Amino acid sequence: MTRKTALIQGNEACAHAAVYAGCTFFAGYPITPSSEIAEVLAKELPKVGGKFIQMEDEIAAMAAIIGASLCGHKVMDASSGPGMSLKQELIGYACIAEIPCVIVNVMRGGPSTGMPTGPSQSDVMQARWGTHGDHAAIAIAPASCQEIFAETVRAFNLAETYRMPVQILMDEIVAHMREKIVFPEPGELAIVTRQAPFVSPAEYKPFDTSFGDIPPLAAMGGNYRYHVTGLNKAPDGFPTTKAELVDAEERRQLRKVEAHAAAIEKNEEYLTEDAEVIVLSFGITSRSARFAVDSLRQEGVRAGLFRPITLWPFPEKRVAEVARKTRAIVVPEMNLGQLVYEVERVVKGSCRLAALGRVDGEPITPYQIIDKVKEVL
């Protein structure tokens, strides 16, 4: 059997993967470098009976996908920089109301309009803390077109499993580069759909935790009638200010991710077993890092690569473990220091740590990484 292959862009891979994952609703607002995702889905979704809508702004796009998700659809939205800033309030709404949705952020430099066409990795912390208030977060950062496909499918699965927004963080290079991808056959990748209620409409509560920390979600418009609010709410969905209920709800929402971190985390490790120095890197930068690691090995430096694919929750246990066995960790990222602080937090001084930042709109080269490694050793 010959498998279907194509030479496509990261953004295109992401859009096709959404359809594969069962996405039937996309709302967006055009912005470079994410627009191809909307363009492909405007074409593909009607073919499968799905819907595409270009909204009046990014806030409206977030609102529309949350509304459609409440009606039972798997939903996606894609944006960048200023658009992501606008979405933050309603990302918070999706967190507190526990609405599954996937948001793609093709990162550009910033703040503000920044550099629309240059690659960046400067929204690492926004993906974790962008919306106000305590909340859980899941963010995934793929590094190749094939991986974008698989990780987009996984993003939908995670959103549906944990009833929450999931962000896919890409940079302009992975989004726009063309690579050969092999399309998975239908059924080849697991597809997860949100848990439907176990109880009758009369007994249903939208935030019922009798079945665990992740309450089943009924589609609005079916037989289950309920209320949703962005206020702190009781298990029945209605607003509450009762201290113990608010506290329990807030903590449960964090626990949804914390308690399942092992299932959500995903890392790639390359030659880390005996490494005296580890380059910890994600997205397009990890591809320069891999090249640097190979070159350093040829020179006799025992270098390794640790690549978090899930950025949030941050793989803290595993990073702490590898840090104990190595002399130094170098964190190259296209920003002026974001993920490196997370590494610092978990490494707790058990090895040397060096940051390598670049924000001029050019990717970090293997040579920059090699120089940094030599400097730190």
Place this chain on the structure above:
Amino acid sequence: MAFNYEKYIRPGKLPHIWCPGCGHGIVMKGLIRAIDKCALNKNRTAVISGIGCASRLPGYVDFNTVHTAHGRAAAFATGMKMADPGLTVLCVGGDGDGVAIGGNHFIHACRRNIDITYILMNNHIYGMTGGQFSPCTPTDGFASTTPYGNPDPVFDIAKLAIGAGATFVARTTAYHATQIDKLIIEGIQHKGFSVIEILDCCPTSYGRRNKYRSVVEMMKQHKELAVPVTAAAKMAPEDLAGKIITGVLHKEDKPEYCEQYSRLIEKVQEQAAAKG
């Protein structure tokens, strides 16, 4: 026989948060009677709001209800209606919610002519946050943030909606309770985006500051200023200054958004089938 509201009020959710004399309760009762008259299936009806006193309405009524974020009701509702075009979708909210922070969503929902009925309770003020001025506070009126009188001009919501493409636009006041039902029924039955502006009263945050001795006085003013649209047609513009024109101000048939999109899907799928 007196109308039985209980069928539509969620058990245990009353008393509501509204102040004595607030007009929002009158609108809620009108909405319930209208839905009853239209014999809507509760499971197939959704009521969506933003944030504000008016936007607390969905919590009390037994439908699919979403209390969204400030100003975003129309955008959430657009997603829901697109996702499930058979669902009857109603938006409710205040003037600040609908045409200040939510103004962009409001005009684009009008433009799309998506089949949603938007009930806008215009009490000329931000009630929930304690009486700051809204785009509908009369010029020279008093609000907590216009201590010297309001320097801003006022939005004419109906004109805004008509200009933006809404295909059913009506206005009444909280005094004209039976007209509220009638206009909401017509709005629900109309295929397309329907806007029903209800001039409402907020005795607490607006009345007090603007020298209305009681809510009765505010209602009386609504009664006195109201001119039915048929009568207004025969009046000179100068005689209409300061009046509230009530009734159906605009109605036309234009393609509805979800129907247009369904046709697009059909076309795309037919083309794909023809290609094999």
